[in-house]
Amino acid sequence: MPREHMFYETVVIGSGFGGSVSFCRLAQKWGDKVLLLERGKRYPKGAFARSPKQMANNFWSVEGDEVNRPKHIRQKNTLGLFDVRLFKKMDSVFSAGLGGGSLIYANVFLEPPEEVFQQGWPAKLTKKTLQPYYTIARQVLGARPVPQNGDPRRKIVRTELFQEFAKHEQRESKLADICVFFGNDYSYNNGKKPLDIGDQEPNRYGALQTSCTYCAECDVGCNTHSKNTLDLNYLFVGENKHGGKILTECLAEKIVPLDAKGNDDSDADGSNGYRIEYRAFSDNTSIIESCFTRRVVVSAGTFNSNELLLRCRDYYKTLPKLSQQLGKWFSGNGDFLSFVPMGERQADPNYGPVITQYTDYNLFANFSKSQGFVFEDASYPVFLAWLIEGVFPVDLPRKLLRLTKQFWGWLVNLLTSGSWANSLGHTVHEMLAGDLSSKSAVLLCMGLDKGDGTLTLNSKNRIDLDWPQDTSMPVYQAILDAGKRFQTFVKGKWFIPLPTWNMPVRHNVTVHPLGGCILADTPEQGVVSADKTNRGEAFGYKGLYVVDGSILPSAVGANPIATITATAEWIAEGITGIKPDAGLGIVNNKP
Numbered sequence: 280m281p282r283e284h285m286f287y288e289t290v291v292i293g294s295g296f297g298g299s300v301s302f303c304r305l306a307q308k309w310g311d312k313v314l315l316l317e318r319g320k321r322y323p324k325g326a327f328a329r330s331p332k333q334m335a336n337n338f339w340s341v342e343g344d345e346v347n348r349p350k351h352i353r354q355k356n357t358l359g360l361f362d363v364r365l366f367k368k369m370d371s372v373f374s375a376g377l378g379g380g381s382l383i384y385a386n387v388f389l390e391p392p393e394e395v396f397q398q399g400w401p402a403k404l405t406k407k408t409l410q411p412y413y414t415i416a417r418q419v420l421g422a423r424p425v426p427q428n429g430d431p432r433r434k435i436v437r438t439e440l441f442q443e444f445a446k447h448e449q450r451e452s453k454l455a456d457i458c459v460f461f462g463n464d465y466s467y468n469n470g471k472k473p474l475d476i477g478d479q480e481p482n483r484y485g486a487l488q489t490s491c492t493y494c495a496e497c498d499v500g501c502n503t504h505s506k507n508t509l510d511l512n513y514l515f516v517g518e519n520k521h522g523g524k525i526l527t528e529c530l531a532e533k534i535v536p537l538d539a540k541g542n543d544d545s546d547a548d549g550s551n552g553y554r555i556e557y558r559a560f561s562d563n564t565s566i567i568e569s570c571f572t573r574r575v576v577v578s579a580g581t582f583n584s585n586e587l588l589l590r591c592r593d594y595y596k597t598l599p600k601l602s603q604q605l606g607k608w609f610s611g612n613g614d615f616l617s618f619v620p621m622g623e624r625q626a627d628p629n630y631g632p633v634i635t636q637y638t639d640y641n642l643f644a645n646f647s648k649s650q651g652f653v654f655e656d657a658s659y660p661v662f663l664a665w666l667i668e669g670v671f672p673v674d675l676p677r678k679l680l681r682l683t684k685q686f687w688g689w690l691v692n693l694l695t696s697g698s699w700a701n702s703l704g705h706t707v708h709e710m711l712a713g714d715l716s717s718k719s720a721v722l723l724c725m726g727l728d729k730g731d732g733t734l735t736l737n738s739k740n741r742i743d744l745d746w747p748q749d750t751s752m753p754v755y756q757a758i759l760d761a762g763k764r765f766q767t768f769v770k771g772k773w774f775i776p777l778p779t780w781n782m783p784v785r786h787n788v789t790v791h792p793l794g795g796c797i798l799a800d801t802p803e804q805g806v807v808s809a810d811k812t813n814r815g816e817a818f819g820y821k822g823l824y825v826v827d828g829s830i831l832p833s834a835v836g837a838n839p840i841a842t843i844t845a846t847a848e849w850i851a852e853g854i855t856g857i858k859p860d861a862g863l864g865i866v867n868n869k870p
């Protein structure tokens with residue numbers, strides 16, 4: 280029998296949007312009996328890498344972790360922020376750190392329309408069901424548009440350019456709600472006046488934040504804590520106000536159900552709790568530890584939650600009763616990034632929060648289930664640069680110094696080594712030099728792909744992805760067409776889709792992986808229950824929950840964190856019986 284003091288009410292694995300909500304809400308009920316295990320590091324103010332040397336080691340790659348990632352990264356032993364994965368038809372970049380994807384995301388909070396929930400979602404889990412939870416999530420994350428006032432420092436040229444393009448296309452463009460701190464009054468109290476740029480104050484939960492400085496570095500970590508990252512709201516309150524425990528640099532590896540005596544029992548259904556085996560890292564080495572718990576919330580992000588559960592079902596065979604649907608219905612959320620360099624209009628892609636507006640292409644108005652998408656402005660795509668750095672093994676520090684000038688040239692040349700590559704590579708190489716960069720635009724689109732990918736274990740028992748790209752071509756084609764029209768509008772020299780899109784490679788890149796552990800009415804349809812009495816609980820087990828992007832049954836078209844956070848709030852209420860509030864149980868704040 281495990282020692283009593285080590286038996287938690289809940290252990291949460293992972294601290295992204297799903298994990299942070301679960302940790303905070305469950306700690307609100309059970310205090311220090313709730314433990315969170317996060318594989319990555321903490322990032323206090325100023326801790327995000329900026330120097331080439333720091334950046335060279337800013338990847339997640341630990342010994343023995345033989346997943347599909349670039350070989351030269353695999354050779355490192357680093358607990359960095361960026362996790363790069365390469366699969367057959369789709370690559371991905373996501374995050375490792377306390378706060379998960381919030382540390383590197385572009386801050387957009389966008390609710391998808393009702394129609395999305397009619398595309399493979401359980402009948403009772405509608406937009407209407409989730410609406411109150413979206414409202415709470417929006418308030419906690421402080422989602423509001425970039426303030427509009429006469430201050431010239433708040434003017435973002437690229438927003439206006441994209442708005443003009445939308446008008447030209449007869450489409451609706453709206454300022455995006457972004458989870459960025461512009462002062463408590465503006466961000467949380469619906470006030471009109473933002474805190475002056477660079478000024479600081481504790482946010483509504485007590486964590487010190489800085490009013491956004493418009494530095495455009497949101498995707499490599501905000502060193503001034505101006506992004507409303509999860510470590511400044513849900514996690515901050517869960518740990519500092521409700522007393523929950525957080526262990527960072529701890530990687531959960533195995534979940535084993537217990538028998539009535541507290542011993543491992545792979546035939547058990549979780550009624551007696553679980554043992555979680557994890558690796559605790561310290562000084563370039565790691566040791567295996569265990570903790571014991573009544574419940575487990577798996578929130579390791581889409582790829583890692585699927586991998587952990589697939590390994591427990593098929594490799595360790597400790598959770599054999601998990602649904603055979605595990606790994607199915609993966610979606611890249613229709614992600615598509617492209618560039619229009621050397622236009623005749625100022626786009627100024629290096630100023631202001633990374634995304635500021637979205638234009639609707641049949642996601643909200645005249646919904647199209649095969650071609651609906653949104654078209655967003657983006658600042659210089661640093662995450663792509665990371666991917667590129669991940670793909671090509673070279674002298675990283677030296678390359679990073681030249682990164683802003685050269686990334687595209689390397690990529691095109693290296694990927695194609697073809698005849699057209701040199702001239703195009705050279706042209707785009709030039710695009711980021713001097714004034715040309717201010718006239719280059721970055722287009723970030725996402726939409727309703729088919730969500731018919733499958734996650735499995737590869738020969739080394741690590742996650743693999745089969746992405747049947749062709750079935751999603753209608754939405755990709757609609758995105759490509761809009762991008763070409765944007766090129767014509769700004770009189771750009773080139774329209775360049777995803778760096779890895781050109782033949783012969785033709786890879787998608789997703790930063791919004793979803794699915795594989797989907798919510799459903801029965802185990803024949805999905806992995807976790809959508810029933811309101813056992814929300815998010817895995818079919819076949821008691822007290823084993825999955826709460827993150829992996830449970831969304833389809834692409835949402837919009838940026839997904841609004842839906843992941845709302846669903847997590849809905850599940851947490853199901854577990855605790857406590858109605859969620861925007862004050863997180865400590866602040867009597869009005870919406």
Ligand SMILES: Cc1cc2nc3c(=O)[nH]c(=O)nc-3n(C[C@H](O)[C@H](O)[C@H](O)COP(=O)(O)OP(=O)(O)OC[C@H]3O[C@@H](n4cnc5c(N)ncnc54)[C@H](O)[C@@H]3O)c2cc1C
Pocket residue numbers: 292293294295296297298316317318319372373374375376377378379380381383384385386387388389498529530531532578579580581583584587634662790791792826827828829837838839840841843
């Ligand atoms: C550059 C970029 C920009 C983005 N911009 C936006 C945006 O503007 N809006 C939007 O809606 N979405 C955006 N996204 C996507 C968004 O970040 C993800 O959809 C979201 O973070 C997923 O949340 P999650 O709860 O599923 O898991 P994640 O946020 O991925 O968190 C999972 C956590 O679990 C940890 N973990 C993994 N395995 C283990 C383990 N075995 N043990 C312990 N810990 C583990 C990870 O380190 C990580 O911290 C962006 C993503 C990127 C990369």
Ligand code: SF4
Pocket residue numbers: 459490491492493494495496497498500501502503504505506631632633
């Ligand atoms: S623009 Fe700069 S200061 Fe503002 S949220 Fe992004 S990284 Fe932080």
